[in-house]
Amino acid sequence: MTPDEPSMAERVRAVVDVHRGDRGALLPVLHGVQAEFGYVPPEVVPVIAEELNLSRAEVHGVISFYADFRSEPAGRTVVKLCRAEACQSVGAERLVAHAQQVFGVKLGQTTADGSVTLEQVFCLGNCALGPAAQINGKLHGRLDETRLDSLIVNAETGRA
Structure with a gap:
């Protein structure tokens, strides 16, 4: 990462900002994060939880419940x-x-x-x-x- 590139947390916060006013923002945020990274990195769960005022367990529960969310990068x-x-x-x-x-x-x-x-x-x-x-x-x-x-x-x- 170069000094001009946003950090992973900054990129996640940018996704959250797009959906912050949405009702039930967690699902759109998770879809947005997955679109950004190709998966939902476990290290961003605390950032999402803090930004949406949810527990880490709530965020993790949604990621693990829905088969469309990945916690690891997919194959090519x-x-x-x-x-x-x-x-x-x-x-x-x-x-x-x-x-x-x-x-x-x-x-x-x-x-x-x-x-x-x-x-x-x-x-x-x-x-x-x-x-x-x-x-x-x-x-x-x-x-x-x-x-x-x-x-x-x-x-x-x-x-x-």
């Missing part, structure tokens, strides 16, 4: 695998097991090299085209192991 490629009933009925669990085996991580984890984060979701709204996944924000349906692997490789190499 984020793979969200649908595990809702419609996708389960057409092979989603097979895809989950395959992805975990290929990348050597469980759902909710990131590979050691930071390349891929595997996550689970419980509906992507693509029920008629299951099993479905979202890779770096792009929805894909009718997946099998081979197509999933290909899509992830393309996302990692920038061809997706």
Whole structure:
């Protein structure tokens, strides 16, 4: 960080200032912090709590309750695998097991090299085209192991 760059706490306070007057400002603040850093760093929880006059436990509770908030940086490629009933009925669990085996991580984890984060979701709204996944924000349906692997490789190499 250069002397002219704002500190992490200053950046968080700037996000809080945008939402300070909002009712229920915590969720918009957390979304803003995550947009700023790519995750909600644990060291900013006390800053958020102080700025919003909340306890650290309240802030941490919201972060840990909602699956969309991360406490660690995500991988360069984020793979969200649908595990809702419609996708389960057409092979989603097979895809989950395959992805975990290929990348050597469980759902909710990131590979050691930071390349891929595997996550689970419980509906992507693509029920008629299951099993479905979202890779770096792009929805894909009718997946099998081979197509999933290909899509992830393309996302990692920038061809997706």
